[in-house]
Amino acid sequence: MKYSAQQCAVNPAADCLIVGVFEEKTLSQSAVEIDNVSGKYISRLVESGEIGGKLGQTALLRHVPNVTAARVLVVGCGKAGELNERQYKQLMQKTAQALKETQAKSAVSFLTEIQLNQRDLYWNIRFAVETLEQDSYQFTQFKSQKTAEKSTALSEVTFNVGADDQATAEQAIQHGAAIALGVRLAKDVANCPPNVCNPTYLADKALDLAKTSPLIKTTIINEAEMEKLGMGAYLAVSRGAHNEAKLSVMEYRNASNPNAKPIVLVGKGLTFDAGGISLKPAADMDEMKYDMCGAASVYGVMNALAQLQLPLNVIGVMAGCENLPDGNAYRPGDILTTMNGLTVEVLNTDAEGRLVLCDTLTYVERFDPEVVIDIATLTGACVVALGQHNSGLVSTHDDIAAALEKAAQQSADKAWRLPLSEEYQEQLKSNFADLANIGGRWGGAITAGAFLSNFTKKYPWAHLDIAGTAWLQGANKGATGRPVSLLVQFLLDQVK
Ligand code: BES
Ligand code: MN
Ligand code: ZN
Secondary structure, eight states, X not given: OEEEEEOOOSSOOSSEXXXXXXXXXXXXXXXXXXXXXXXXXXXXXXXXTSSOOSTTOEEEEESOTTOSSSEEEEEEOOSSSOBOHHXXXXXXXXXXXXXXXXXXXXXXXXGGGOOXXXXXXXXXXXXXXXXXXXXXXXXXXXXXXXXXXXXXXXXXXXXXXXXXXXXXXXXXXXXXXXHHHHHHHHHHHHXXXXXXOSHHHXXXXXXXXXXXXXXXXXXXXXXXXXXXXXXXXXXXXXXXXXXXXXXXXXXXXXXXXXTSOOEEEEEEEEEEEOOTTSOOOSTTGGGGGGGGHHHHXXXXXXXXXXXXXXXXXXXXXXXXXXXXXXXXXXXXXXXXXXXXXXXXEOSOTTXXXXXXXXXXXXXXXXXXXXXXXXXXXXXXXXXXXXXXTSEEEEESOHHHHHHHHHHHHHHTOOEEEOOXXXXXXXTTOOSSSSEXXXXXXXXXXXXXXXXXXXXXXXSOEEEEEOTTTSEEOGGGOEEXXXXXXXXXXXXXXXXX
């Protein structure tokens, strides 16, 4: 989709005009102007109740008298006043669906007039772009009939803005489009089935990205190299799998000071998590192909970054691995030696994410990071605690936690901080090793974070548990692309 912003004429030429109407039967400013051109055609329909203003209600008018555009889409905006971002996104989704029913190729949106609660025009347009792009997403790579679902004919949207707002609007479009690209690519990788998307597939994606983007250099660490590095925990998880584990490192360097310390993003990339010898139950096990959504989000962010060319140094790492049972698989009771020297007693082979991550978190010390953020579908306990709407946030540094909370709020990609205090470490005591890999029944999302914090002492660190937010279940089963939007917002905020 092509997006642009400009001050449009009252009666512009386009295949479709999009205007708002409120529940109180009042029209938005441009709708009034178009209504005047049409000799009150629209307001008469509103008066008679033919067109309603309930949030997300839509009415498509064709050949409105004296209106140049062949169609006018009237969108219900609810009660006049401010909409929250969720209502606004719902409204945008309905708009996209209504447009899908038409053959309109170009549209001019006057919904830029809709006032959002504590949000300015930038957010009005950025959320519009993000929502329109999300709505047109389909994953048809593995369908033999690729045309089964209806896709939109729309290819061009112009946002109507005042001349003074043009620059702001263009920036909103640029940011929204880059985030949407990152979200789409993260979804594509995440939705890909585990017989195709294995650690080597992730590595190939990382290598391809470096080929198309001169600011990115990719390095792949294979198992032989992990062996030399002493990554005993990571390798143990991979032992039951035939597909080799691969750690993909994407280095994006574009800070004005080339030696500026990098921001490091580490994504859990379990391309399938069967639980290992502590095998998971069969129900919904297919969803464990999504256990690489942390890595997918890192991949999405790196793509968005390459598009935005932000003046930052950012290193994106995907810790690719499979967790499967096998005669050679690691067992409960095994004691592993991690890369930083700490030993870990395995009490449950299904708590594998933290084992893959702990060695990766030690590995990234070599970059002398400004901050490290890991993103992982780490615990079912996080979903129990926070549900599917907020990602869990654990951090040893209040300022980073605050920056991530702010980015989450801004981007409407929600996250909620969980406490991390000394007591939780006590749950990880082992009789036989330095640490146990599970912390007992209570506070599982926190004890998982507490486990990781033993490996992050050399830099400021935060952890996002996206077990509840990375994909949807049921009829709409599919990756969400979260938390790409949160992370890109965090990076945008880091640009001084
Ligand atoms: N990948 C899972 C976490 C998960 C489970 C994410 C369900 C989303 C939905 C992780 O590797 C895991 O199995 N965690 C265990 C930890 C437990 C053994 C301490 C869990 O949450 O049950
Ligand atoms: Mn597991
Ligand atoms: Zn897992």
